[in-house]
Structures are given as structure tokens and as C-alpha cells.
Amino acid sequence: MGAITISGLGKSFGTVEVLKDVSLDIADGEFLTLLGPSGCGKSTLLRIIAGLERQTAGSIAIDGRAIDGLPAKARNIAMVFQSYALYPHLTAARNIALPLTMRRMTPWQRLPLVGSLLPGTRGLRAAIGRDVAGVAAALDIAHLLDRKPGQLSGGQKQRVALARAMVRQPAAFLLDEPLSNLDAKLRVQMRAELTDLHRRLATTMIYVTHDQAEAMTMSDRVAVLMGGDLLQVGPPRRIYDDPETLQVAEFVGSPKINVLPGRMGRPGLVDCLGARLPLGVPGGPDVALRVAVRPEALVLARPDAADCLRGRVRHIENLGSDCMVHADVEGAADPVVVRLDPEAGGRLARGTPIALEIPPHRALVFDAEGKRLRPDAATARLRRAGA
Amino acid sequence: MNRQQSLTVALLRHAVLLAGAVIMLAPFVWMISTSLKPPNEIFSTDLSLLPRKWFALENYGKAFTKVPLLRYLLNGVIVTAGIFAAQLLVSLPCAYAMAKLRFRGREVMFTLVLVGLMIPAQVPAIPRYVMLYQVGLLDSYAALILPFVVSAFGIFLMRQFFRTVPDDLVHAARLDGCGEFEILWRIMLPLAFPAMVAFAIISVVAHWNDFFWPLVVVQTGDLATPPLGTLFFRNEEAGSDFGPLMAGTVVITAPLVLLFLGAQRRFIEGMTLTGMKG
Amino acid sequence: MAAASAAAPAAPSPDDRAEARAGYALAMPAMALLFVVLLGPSLAVVVLSLTDWQLGAPRMNFIGLGNFEQLFADRVFWRSFGNTIVYCLVTVPGSVFLGLGIALLVELAPAGRTFYRAAYFLPVTSTLIAMAVVWEFLLHPSVGLVNLALEAVGVKGIDWLKNPDVALLTLAGIGIWQSVGLNMVLFMAGIQAIPADLYEAAEVDGAGGAWDRFCTVTWPMLGPTTLFVTVVSSIRSFQVFDTVEVLTKGGPNKATEVLLYTMYTEGFSFFRTGYASAVTVVFVLIVLTFTLAQVRLGDRRTHYT
Ligand SMILES: Nc1ncnc2c1ncn2[C@@H]1O[C@H](COP(=O)(O)OP(=O)(O)O)[C@@H](O)[C@H]1O
Ligand SMILES: [Mg+2]
Numbered sequence: 010m011g012a013i014t015i016s017g018l019g020k021s022f023g024t025v026e027v028l029k030d031v032s033l034d035i036a037d038g039e040f041l042t043l044l045g046p047s048g049c050g051k052s053t054l055l056r057i058i059a060g061l062e063r064q065t066a067g068s069i070a071i072d073g074r075a076i077d078g079l080p081a082k083a084r085n086i087a088m089v090f091q092s093y094a095l096y097p098h099l100t101a102a103r104n105i106a107l108p109l110t111m112r113r114m115t116p117w118q119r120l121p122l123v124g125s126l127l128p129g130t131r132g133l134r135a136a137i138g139r140d141v142a143g144v145a146a147a148l149d150i151a152h153l154l155d156r157k158p159g160q161l162s163g164g165q166k167q168r169v170a171l172a173r174a175m176v177r178q179p180a181a182f183l184l185d186e187p188l189s190n191l192d193a194k195l196r197v198q199m200r201a202e203l204t205d206l207h208r209r210l211a212t213t214m215i216y217v218t219h220d221q222a223e224a225m226t227m228s229d230r231v232a233v234l235m236g237g238d239l240l241q242v243g244p245p246r247r248i249y250d251d252p253e254t255l256q257v258a259e260f261v262g263s264p265k266i267n268v269l270p271g272r273m274g275r276p277g278l279v280d281c282l283g284a285r286l287p288l289g290v291p292g293g294p295d296v297a298l299r300v301a302v303r304p305e306a307l308v309l310a311r312p313d314a315a316d317c318l319r320g321r322v323r324h325i326e327n328l329g330s331d332c333m334v335h336a337d338v339e340g341a342a343d344p345v346v347v348r349l350d351p352e353a354g355g356r357l358a359r360g361t362p363i364a365l366e367i368p369p370h371r372a373l374v375f376d377a378e379g380k381r382l383r384p385d386a387a388t389a390r391l392r393r394a395g396a
Numbered sequence: 397m398n399r400q401q402s403l404t405v406a407l408l409r410h411a412v413l414l415a416g417a418v419i420m421l422a423p424f425v426w427m428i429s430t431s432l433k434p435p436n437e438i439f440s441t442d443l444s445l446l447p448r449k450w451f452a453l454e455n456y457g458k459a460f461t462k463v464p465l466l467r468y469l470l471n472g473v474i475v476t477a478g479i480f481a482a483q484l485l486v487s488l489p490c491a492y493a494m495a496k497l498r499f500r501g502r503e504v505m506f507t508l509v510l511v512g513l514m515i516p517a518q519v520p521a522i523p524r525y526v527m528l529y530q531v532g533l534l535d536s537y538a539a540l541i542l543p544f545v546v547s548a549f550g551i552f553l554m555r556q557f558f559r560t561v562p563d564d565l566v567h568a569a570r571l572d573g574c575g576e577f578e579i580l581w582r583i584m585l586p587l588a589f590p591a592m593v594a595f596a597i598i599s600v601v602a603h604w605n606d607f608f609w610p611l612v613v614v615q616t617g618d619l620a621t622p623p624l625g626t627l628f629f630r631n632e633e634a635g636s637d638f639g640p641l642m643a644g645t646v647v648i649t650a651p652l653v654l655l656f657l658g659a660q661r662r663f664i665e666g667m668t669l670t671g672m673k674g
Numbered sequence: 675m676a677a678a679s680a681a682a683p684a685a686p687s688p689d690d691r692a693e694a695r696a697g698y699a700l701a702m703p704a705m706a707l708l709f710v711v712l713l714g715p716s717l718a719v720v721v722l723s724l725t726d727w728q729l730g731a732p733r734m735n736f737i738g739l740g741n742f743e744q745l746f747a748d749r750v751f752w753r754s755f756g757n758t759i760v761y762c763l764v765t766v767p768g769s770v771f772l773g774l775g776i777a778l779l780v781e782l783a784p785a786g787r788t789f790y791r792a793a794y795f796l797p798v799t800s801t802l803i804a805m806a807v808v809w810e811f812l813l814h815p816s817v818g819l820v821n822l823a824l825e826a827v828g829v830k831g832i833d834w835l836k837n838p839d840v841a842l843l844t845l846a847g848i849g850i851w852q853s854v855g856l857n858m859v860l861f862m863a864g865i866q867a868i869p870a871d872l873y874e875a876a877e878v879d880g881a882g883g884a885w886d887r888f889c890t891v892t893w894p895m896l897g898p899t900t901l902f903v904t905v906v907s908s909i910r911s912f913q914v915f916d917t918v919e920v921l922t923k924g925g926p927n928k929a930t931e932v933l934l935y936t937m938y939t940e941g942f943s944f945f946r947t948g949y950a951s952a953v954t955v956v957f958v959l960i961v962l963t964f965t966l967a968q969v970r971l972g973d974r975r976t977h978y979t
Contacts, residue, residue: 061567080692082573094568098586107582111573173572409779410786416776417793420851424796426819427808439817443826490704499697505705512712514966516913518934519958520715522722522941522951526729527715546707576696605801607916608934612942623803627920630807638811645804656799660792664859667798 011180011213012037012072013058019066020053020237027053029237031067035215040207043217044224044248045234046260051217052091054234055183058215060084071180082111087174088183091190093166095158101169102141102154108177109137144172164195171206181213188223200226221261225249233257255379258301264333264346267307269318271298271374279374282340284316284367289384290374298382299375304333304348306371310364317364318345322357336363424653431455431643438638451639456647458640463632465647467618468625472651475540475621476603482545483599484592491554492580496566506555512548518608525612539613540621544603550595553669557591558584597666604652622648719958723951730945741952751953754931757842758912761932764846765853765911770904772850773857778892780858781865791862795855802852806920809848810835835921838929845917845930853910857903864899868892908964912957933957 013035020028027050035041043051056062058069060081068077076084087108095104110119117123118130125131145151148168158166167187174182187203188196204227207214218224224231225245232242241253252258258266271281273296279286281300292298310317320338327333332354335344347365349357357363374382425445430438434451437444459465493499494506524543528534533542561584569579585592607623614620617628629644656663723741727734745751780790797805812819813834821831834844868891876890915934918924924931924939937957941950 056567059567059571061570081567081570082575086571088568088571090564090568092562092564094562094564096565096569096583107569107574108572111578173568406783406785409782413776413779413786413790417790420794420797420855422819423805423808423812423851424800426812430811441817441822441825443819443822486704486707489700493697493700497693497697497700499694499701502697502701505701508705508708508713512708514962515712515716516909516958516961518913518915518937519719519954520712522947522954523715523718524711525942526947529729543711546704546711548708548712551704551708576693576700580700601799605803607803607919608938611919612938623801623916626801626804626807630810630920638817641807642811645807648804649800652799652801653796656796657792660788660795663799664791664795667795667856668859668863 013181013213013215014070014073015058015067016069017067018054018057018064018069020050020057020062021065027237028057028064031234031237031239033232033239033242035213037072037213038211040204040214040216040227040229042224042228042231043215043234044221044231044261045219047219049234050237051219051234052185055088055185055215055217058181059086059088059183085180086183087177087179087181088185089167089170089174089187091186093158093170093190095161095166095169095173097158100155100157101150101161101172102138102145104158104169105141105144105154105172105176106137108173109140112177113137140176141172144176148172148175163191164199167191167199175210179212181215184214184216186218187216189218189220196223203227221263225261233260235260252373253381255299255301255375255381258373258375262303264304264348266301266303266373267341267345268343269300269302269338269341269345271300272296273298279372281367281372282318282338284318286316286367286369286372288369288372288374290382291385292376292382297377299377299379300367301373301375302367302371304346306368307345307347308366308368309347309349309353310366312362312364314364314366317366319362319364320345322359322361322363324359325354325357327351327354334363336365338365424649427642427645427649430638431640431646433639435637435639452643455639455643458637459629459643459647462640463625463629463644464617465625465629465644468620468622468648469651471537471619471625472604472622474537476600478537478541479544479603480596480599482541483547483550484595486546487550487554487595488585488588489577489580491551492558492576492584494551494555495558495561496563496579497576509548509551509555513552515548517606521609521612528613534613535615535619537619540610540619543609547595547599550599553595553598554588554591557588561587593662594666594669597663598669601652601667622651716958719951719954722948723955725948725951727948728945729947734948737948741949742956744949745952745956750928750931751936753928754933754936755956757928757930758914758932760842761846761849761914762908762911764843765849765914766904766907768846768850769854769857769907770900772854773903774861774896774900776854777858777861777865778888781862791859794858797852798855802916803920805852806848806917809917810921813844836926838926841922841926841929845914845921848917848921849911849914853907857907860903860906861896861899864896865892868895905964909961912961912964 013033015031015033015035018028018031019026031054033041043054045051053062057064060076060079060083064077068075070076071084071086095101096107099107113136114124114130114133118127118133125134141154142151145154148171150165150168150172153161153165153169158169161169167190170187184203188199191199200223203216207227216223216227228245230243231245231248233240233248235256240257241248243251248257249261252261255268259268269281271279271286273290273292273294274280274285275294277287277289279288279290279298279300286300290298318338318341320336320341322334323337323344324335325332326335329351332349332351334347334349334354334357336347338345345365376382429445429447432450432452432455433447434449434454437447437449437451494502494509520543525534528539528542533539565583566579569583574582604621605623606621607627610619610621610624611627614624617625620628626645626648630641724736724738725734726737726740776790776794780787780794813821815821815831815833815836818831820834824831832840835841872891872895873887876887879890913934914932915938918930918932918935919938922930924935933953934957937950937953940946940953
């Protein structure tokens with residue numbers, strides 16, 4: 010069982026506040042990803058949950074029981090480190106066996122030489138050996154058990170580290186960027202394997218990454234952490250389609266979401282670089298806004314169409330399956346990126362004038378502080394009727 | 397550079413280095429050579445390496461009977477082993493705590509270690525002597541070992557080494573259920589083996605060869621360490637019976653020299669670190 | 675929310691205290707011993723240097739800087755001080771430059787490297803006292819190898835250890851013989867640490883000859899090593915004692931009296947504890963100056979991997 014409740018968690022190193030009032034409920038058996046740029050406090054949060062670091066505020070509970078006072082070894086939580094942290098002087102088998110040795114055997118039984126003479130030691134060792142063999146078989150590393158970490162490849166070390174975490178059947182797994190040291194191809198493969206493993210074990214996993222592809226493909230829910238603030242928690246799709254803040258919208262998605270300057274026009278309408286969008290967001294006239302549109306949401310319009318962004322093609326990236334068109338748009342500071350199918354993109358060339366239409370239901374509006382503005386209920390109904 | 401030039405350079409290099417090596421090794425060679433010669437050959441003026449009449453048995457026999465050479469060597473082993481064992485036992489936990497544990501006063505303690513590192517070995521000699529005199533321990537193994545049971549250099553060296561062990565490894569061990577002592581014993585010690593060898597070499601060489609302190613505290617011949625024993629031997633001979641004297645010095649120098657020739661790389665690496673020691 | 679987090683406990687948790695407790699438990703024995711056998715006695719030397727105590731005397735009086743006044747008025751002390759300086763001025767440059775030269779020659783080519791390194795390093799590890807006895811025999815005026823060898827090439831030998839003009843230099847020579855190997859390996863490590871592409875760059879830039887390469891790459895890159903070796907050698911030479919005690923006992927006529935030897939005789943032959951402590955204080959002040967420099971340099975250049 011491993012439902013984890015984090016409430017009001019804060020952490021400062023001296024005067025530097027690394028985590029600010031983080032609250033989060035993780036259900037038993039859930040796969041939750043902590044997503045954020047490097048340095049945002051992800052590892053710190055994980056290490057606090059593990060009991061390796063001490064919070065300066067707030068508390069953590071597992072299955073309703075506060076664990077704040079417990080040392081790491083009493084928390085029944087396993088962790089897989091980015092560097093794998095395998096003991097270099099021990100074979101894979103003894104690496105995996107160590108957590109069991111420490112838990113099941115008394116200090117006397119653990120003693121070299123003397124320990125093996127004590128009653129029960131041999132039986133315990135045999136049982137530990139069986140458990141290690143079982144985990145190794147499940148992870149397909151049985152043939153590596155006699156090697157030391159120095160003789161293992163990155164992917165193999167990864168599996169041994171996973172085995173060491175799994176062997177004692179913890180209440181929850183914490184994984185700190187476990188795939189970041191692998192090459193791209195292996196990373197994709199391990200992604201699938203980890204998801205599969207989670208399904209089989211049905212144990213809570215908190216997975217830390219700065220890679221949004223991992224977050225999007227593996228998780229039940231994603232928690233976006235930036236600058237020590239938990240900005241949004243939700244299923245991957247929601248984080249992508251329905252971000253709460255501009256920061257989240259900008260961090261998630263590749264290529265990055267286009268952010269355009271906007272301004273409140275007549276009630277319910279937003280002026281955005283010549284396009285008038287019936288977005289129905291609340292706010293007085295002339296309030297500055299930001300309008301964000303994902304590259305795949307923009308639509309190529311006829312050059313003479315009204316209510317469009319206008320500009321010229323600056324650069325075309327043909328990726329085979331898609332075509333990314335970068336266009337200089339009048340009034341926009343950065344080039345606007347549009348994702349087109351290769352056929353449509355192929356018809357364009359550098360310098361071609363283009364017009365881009367923003368479908369109103371795909372536009373995300375944020376206020377000047379980057380907070381999401383949603384259509385108020387009345388205008389939303391109106392809009393639905395209009396569409 | 398053409399071939400002929402480079403040949404000249406190579407020859408010149410060997411000529412200079414060989415000449416130097418002859419000077420460096422001459423004392424050793426001459427010591428051995430003399431230890432094999434009878435007195436009349438030693439006092440003759442012709443320079444020959446090998447004796448005409450082998451006198452090794454007589455010289456070495458005399459060396460071992462005139463003074464208790466084996467006793468000196470045994471004392472050397474007891475003292476250096478005792479010192480190193482104590483230093484290890486005391487320094488390792490301290491070095492680990494200073495490298496990996498957080499507690500108030502850690503930095504102050506480390507500063508004290510650095511201060512200790514800078515104090516030349518002879519400075520605390522007088523108060524140490526007074527202390528041992530007052531507790532009546534002068535002229536004993538305790539007097540030879542106790543002042544060196546803690547080594548600031550050992551703490552410093554091992555701490556620096558432990559700091560290179562990734563924190564993640566310590567954290568993984570904590571999650572796996574190890575206490576601090578077990579982390580030290582199961583994880584850090586095996587990893588620190590090379591550093592411990594370096595420390596062992598430095599400590600053993602320093603205390604096997606130490607002359608000042610045994611000279612100060614030892615009066616009876618039975619407690620003499622090898623260097624002090626050599627001096628006793630020399631004084632006994634009044635500098636005339638060179639054959640046995642040289643045999644004695646061969647015996648005294650042999651252990652470290654053989655150790656060095658057996659593990660040259662480690663010895664040199666280890667001794668290079670002594671530069672850090674005051 | 676802010677109120678909630680402000681109310682949450684910020685005091686050190688049981689686990690933090692457990693870590694601190696473990697830290698103290700592991701560090702304290704060493705620190706206590708360090709104080710008893712090293713730091714305490716070293717402080718005591720300073721205190722004793724301000725007293726007139728003689729070992730075994732029933733009482734001691736604080737006499738302020740009296741010992742130092744006496745010391746600075748003593749011709750023997752100045753002789754001893756001067757001798758120590760001269761010894762250093764000969765030994766340090768001698769062993770540093772010879773060490774550098776040998777290291778450069780050895781590193782020039784792989785042939786014979788291991789042999790040369792071992793040969794030059796051997797005196798560093800061998801028991802100096804035993805070797806001093808051997809040197810005494812080698813320097814014997816009539817049957818010693820040195821004079822025999824000199825006579826073989828037609829030079830008249832001298833009594834190296836009894837002649838007041840050369841005795842100190844003789845000891846310095848033995849000092850160089852003993853320490854040059856250590857300097858050599860320190861320099862060899864420094865030379866090996868110079869990236870090979872620097873030489874290639876120098877060659878491209880037109881520094882082709884051996885001398886040019888030495889001037890443009892090797893010597894500048896060895897700067898920190900040289901400084902470090904010099905400081906280490908200075909500290910070691912300042913501590914010269916063994917050869918003096920065995921070979922000359924400070925003679926002839928104080929020609930080889932050095933600071934540590936003065937300290938030893940005052941402290942452990944005449945038992946003038948206070949006075950000997952004052953000598954120690956002077957000695958330590960000089961060495962500490964070097965050592966402070968050394969530790970700062972050492973931090974920069976030593977890597978533990
Ligand atoms: N022990 C520490 N002392 C001081 N600052 C730290 C410490 N550990 C982490 N930090 C700081 O906390 C911030 C978050 O670190 P971390 O949690 O490792 O980030 P992430 O894992 O998201 O990349 C960083 O700015 C880092 O410099
Ligand atoms: Mg991290």
C-alpha cells in the first residue's frame with residue numbers, strides 16, 4: 010500500500026527557497042511524474058520523500074500515517090538514482106541482495122565469517138538468494154548477476170538498480186531521472202518497459218524527469234514543478250491541452266507553443282495582431298493579454314482571408330512526417346511556428362507571404378501575469394451556439 | 397630531428413642518467429659489497445666490488461650476535477604496526493563523518509585537522525615527553541606508539557578520498573537499511589582501499605624510519621627501533637669494524653627497500669602524497 | 675496556506691539529530707586524541723617557552739620573553755640559525771633543480787624509465803640513519819669510497835665530516851642525495867599532467883626545438899609544481915636532524931649545529947625545558963610560514979581519484 014500525501018511542503022537551503030508550499034496527493038498504485046526544468050527542485054522533493062533530506066515546512070504521510078520523523082531506512086520506500094548508485098565493489102547479485110541482508114538478518118548474522126556459523130544464517134541467505142534470482146529473472150538480468158557494475162552497460166546498470174529497488178517490495182518507488190543517462194533508442198525502449206513494469210507491480214511510482222516525452226507517455230498524472238512551485242497537476246493530455254499558466258504551456262510541447270501579444274477589444278473579442286478572435290474571456294477594454302496557440306492548431310488560410318495573422322515564410326523544416334514552417338509575422342517578436350502536413354508545406358518557399366488563421370477554440374488566453382483566462386460561462390454558451 | 401641526432405640524444409640521456417644512478421646507488425652497492433668482505437680487504441685501497449675472500453657469514457653472524465638485530469626489527473614491526481592500526485581505527489570514522497555527515501562544528505573540527513597537519517613532528521616533543529615522564533611511561537612501547545595514534549594527515553587524506561565517493565551511494569545505502577557504521581564498513585572501506593594503501597605506506601615508512609622520537613624516549617637497547625638500533629650498533633663498534641656494521645645496515649634497510657622494489661608504483665604514488673605532510 | 679506552512683515544524687527532526695549524533699560519535703575519538711597528543715602539546719610548547727622550567731624542577735616561573743631574549747643574545751643560537759639557513763640554501767635549490775633535470779631526462783623517452791625512477795627514488799624510502807652510517811664509512815678519510823675514488827683520478831681527498839669548512843656542505847650533499855628522488859617523482863607527475871596537444875600547438879606555432887618547447891610549454895606549465903616542490907623541500911630541509919646527530923653531533927666546533935639539534939640538546943640532554951621550548955617556537959614560526967604557503971598550493975594541485 011502506498012498512497013502518499015504531501016501537504017504544505019517547503020524546503021530552504023539557507024536563504025534559498027527551493028520548494029514552496031507543495032501539496033500533492035498520490036493515489037496508491039499511481040504513476041505520477043514530476044516534470045520540470047533542471048534545478049527546479051524535483052530531486053529535492055524526491056529526496057525529502059525518501060527521508061534523505063529534511064523539509065523545512067509541511068509534512069508527508071504514507072497511507073495516512075505521517076512519516077516525517079522516520080529515517081530513510083524505516084520508510085519502506087525504494088529509490089532509483091540518476092547515477093544508479095550501484096556499489097562498485099559488489100557484484101550485481103550482492104547489490105540486489107543488500108537491502109534484504111540489512112532487513113532480514115541481525116547484525117551478528119551479517120558479520121563476515123562469524124555470521125555464517127550462527128544458526129539460521131544459511132537458511133536466510135538461501136531465501137535471499139532465491140528472492141534475488143526471482144527479481145533478476147523478472148528483469149531479464151539473471152545472466153549478469155556475477156558481474157560488477159564496472160562490467161555492465163548503462164542499460165544493464167539501470168536494470169540492476171531497478172532490481173535492487175524492487176527486491177524488497179517497497180510501498181513506493183521513487184525514480185530520479187532514471188533514463189537520462191541512456192542513449193535515445195534505449196530510452197524509448199526502457200520507457201515502455203517501465204510502464205509495463207508498473208502495470209505488473211501495481212505499486213506507486215513517483216517518476217522525476219525534465220523530459221516531457223517521458224512525462225506524456227508514461228504517467229497517469231503529471232505534476233509540473235517550476236522554480237519550486239507546483240504549477241499544475243493532472244493527466245498528461247490536460248496538461249498539454251489545458252494549461253493553467255503560460256509557464257506550463259510554454260514548458261510542455263515541442264516545438265514550443267506560439268505566444269502572441271493580444272489586447273481586449275469589444276466585449277468578448279480579443280485583438281491579436283490583426284486577427285479578431287471571439288474568445289469570450291472576461292476583462293475590460295484595452296487590457297493587455299497573451300494569446301498562445303500550439304503549432305498544430307494554426308491553420309493555413311487563403312492569402313486574402315480576413316481575421317488572420319500575416320507574414321512571410323522565414324524557414325522550413327521538413328521532418329518527413331510533418332513540416333514545421335517558421336514565419337515572421339508582423340507585430341510578433343519571435344517567428345511563429347506552424348505544423349503543416351508535408352504536402353502543404355512543400356508548396357511554400359522562403360519569402361512566400363502567408364496568412365494564418367487561429368481557430369478560437371484552440372487559442373489559450375493568459376493575462377499579463379501568465380494566468381489562464383477562461384471564457385466566462387455566458388460567452389462560452391454563446392460561442393458554442395455560434396459554432 | 398633526423399635519426400642520427402635522435403640517437404645522439406638517446407645516448408646522451410642514458411649517459412647522464414646512468415652516471416647519476418651510479419651515484420645514487422653507490423652507497424647501497426658499497427654497503428652490500430663491504431658487508432661481504434674481510435677486514436683486510438675493507439682497509440685496502442683498491443676498489444673492488446666483489447670480495448676476494450667471502451666473509452659474509454662472519455660479518456652477518458657477528459652483526460646478529462653483537463647486537464639484537466632481530467629484536468630491533470621486531471620492535472620496528474610492533475611499533476609501526478601498532479601505530480598504523482591505531483591510526484586507521486581512529487582516523488577512518490572521523491574522516492567519514494567529516495566527509496559525509498552533517499553536524500554542527502564539523503568545519504571547525506576540520507580546521508583543527510588542517511592545523512594539526514601543519515605542525516612539524518618535532519614541535520610537540522617536549523610536552524609529550526613531560527607527559528610520558530609524569531605518567532611513568534618513558535622507555536616503553538607505549539611511549540613509542542601513543543603519541544602517534546592519531547594522524548591528522550590520515551584524517552585529511554581519507555576525508556579527501558571519501559568526498560570523492562558520490563553522495564548517491566551513501567543515500568542508496570541508507571535507503572537499503574544501512575546505519576552509518578555499516579555504510580563505513582560495507583561501502584566506504586572497500587572503496588577506500590587504494591587510499592588506505594597509500595596511507596599505510598606513508599605511515600609505515602615514516603615511523604619505521606623515525607629516529608628523533610625513539611632517540612628521545614628510549615634508553616634501553618631492548619626497545620630500540622631499527623634506526624636507533626643502528627646507532628647503538630655504530631656506537632658499540634666505535635666506527636672501526638666496518639664489515640659487521642655494514643652487514644647490520646643491510647639488514648636494517650632491507651625490509652623497506654624490498655617492500656619498495658616489490659610494490660614500486662604504489663610506493664611512489666603513496667610517497668608523492670607525503671608532500672602534503674609537514 | 676502560508677499560515678499552515680509557517681506553523682509547520684522547522685526544528686531539527688529526530689533524524690537530523692541522529693545524523694549529527696552519528697557524526698559526533700565517529701569524529702570525537704579522533705578529535706579528542708588529536709587534542710591530547712598533538713594540538714595540546716603544541717600549545718603547551720608556547721606556554722613553556724614563557725617559563726624557566728627545567729624538567730623535574732619543583733616549580734616554574736613565568737619569565738615572559740626572557741627565554742627569547744637569552745636566545746637572541748646567544749652566539750650558538752645564531753650560529754645554529756645561520757647553519758640551518760645555509761643548509762636549506764644549498765639543499766633546496768640543489769634537490770629541486772636536480773630533481774627537475776632528472777625528471778625531464780627520464781620523461782624524454784620510455785627506455786629505462788622504470789629503472790631510473792626506482793634508482794633515484796630508492797634513497798627516499800631507505801632508513802636514513804642506516805644510510806648515514808654507510809655514508810660515514812663512504813666518507814672515511816682513509817678507507818672511504820669517496821676519497822679512494824677521488825685519489826684514483828688524482829684528487830687529494832679531505833676529511834669531509836671533520837673539516838669545519840665543508841662539514842655542513844657534506845651534510846647538505848647527503849640531504850640532496852636523500853630527497854632528490856622525491857622531487858623527481860613530483861616533477862614527473864607534473865610533466866605527465868601537461869596535455870600533449872599543448873606541445874602540438876607549440877610546434878604549429880613554430881616552437882619546434884627541444885629548448886623552445888621547454889621554454890614555451892614545459893616550464894610555464896610546471897610553475898605550480900615547482901613552487902610546491904620548493905616549499906615541500908624547504909620544510910623538509912628545515913627539519914634536518916638525523917644526519918647531524920649521527921655524523922657530526924653539531925661539530926666540529928658548532929659548524930653543523932642546526933635548530934632542531936639545538937632544541938634536542940637543550941631539551942633532552944640539559945633538560946632546559948623552557949629554553950628548548952623557545953627554540954621550538956622559533957623553529958615552528960619559520961616552518962609554519964612555509965607550510966601555510968604549501969597547504970594553499972597543495973589544495974590546488976593535488977587530485978585524489
Ligand atoms: N544541499 C544543497 N545545498 C544548497 N542548495 C542545494 C542543495 N541541493 C540542491 N540545491 C539547490 O536546489 C535547487 C534544486 O535542486 P534539485 O532538486 O537537485 O533540482 P532538479 O533535480 O530539479 O534538477 C538547485 O538550485 C540546487 O542548486
Ligand atoms: Mg535532479
